[in-house]
Amino acid sequence: MRTKQTKVSETHGSCRLSAFDGMTISEALDKNNASLVIRPERGASSAYDVQRLYDDDGCVIGFRLTKRTQFIVDRKVYDIDVTRGYERQCDCPSAEYSGKTCKHVRALQQALARCGQLPQKPVMQSNEDCGLDDL
Numbered sequence: 001m002r003t004k005q006t007k008v009s010e011t012h013g014s015c016r017l018s019a020f021d022g023m024t025i026s027e028a029l030d031k032n033n034a035s036l037v038i039r040p041e042r043g044a045s046s047a048y049d050v051q052r053l054y055d056d057d058g059c060v061i062g063f064r065l066t067k068r069t070q071f072i073v074d075r076k077v078y079d080i081d082v083t084r085g086y087e088r089q090c091d092c093p094s095a096e097y098s099g100k101t102c103k104h105v106r107a108l109q110q111a112l113a114r115c116g117q118l119p120q121k122p123v124m125q126s127n128e129d130c131g132l133d134d135l
Contacts, residue, residue, distance in 0.1 A: 013040035017050070017111035025115045029063075036065065038107045050108070053079070065104055078104050 015038045019028030028034035032051035039045045048065040055061045061083050067076045081089045088105045089095065095102040112118035 013038065015039065015107035015111050017108075017115055025117055029117070032064075032066075035068075036108060036111055038103060040103075048078075048104075063108060065108070080105055080108060 015036060017025060018035050018037075019025050020033045020035065021028075023031070023033055025034060029050060029052040032049055034050040036048045036050045037045055038048075047068040049068060051064045051066075052060060053062045053064055062079055062081045065078045065080065067074075067078075069075050076092075078090055078092045081091075088101070088109065090102045090104045092102050092104055094100075095105070109118060
């Protein structure tokens with residue numbers, strides 16, 4: 001049985017990235033102690049724990065968003081890859097189905113930019129230089 005897939009619409013609203021335990025945003029991203037809250041114009045807010053991901057050489061390769069929920073079985077984990085070319089990619093169903101930039105990428109990008117933590121442009125993983133100096 002196939003389920004009907006709906007078209008993904010643009011999201012509008014606000015987002016906020018914050019750190020816990022008196023850490024800076026940069027420290028919190030490295031220790032999975034950062035929080036991203038996405039507040040759409042309509043509907044319920046979503047809160048995520050955010051962790052910066054590195055490869056073996058210490059280059060930033062992405063971010064992991066873990067949705068905060070009351071029950072652990074409802075927890076969802078989304079990885080945002082910053083190494084697949086020049087567009088950030090998320091593995092959430094919305095991004096996978098539509099091929100468009102999802103709310104997770106847009107919110108994280110906006111929040112990181114406000115904190116001065118967003119690189120100008122992600123780079124290909126094969127590049128020797130990480131190219132993500134500020135992350």
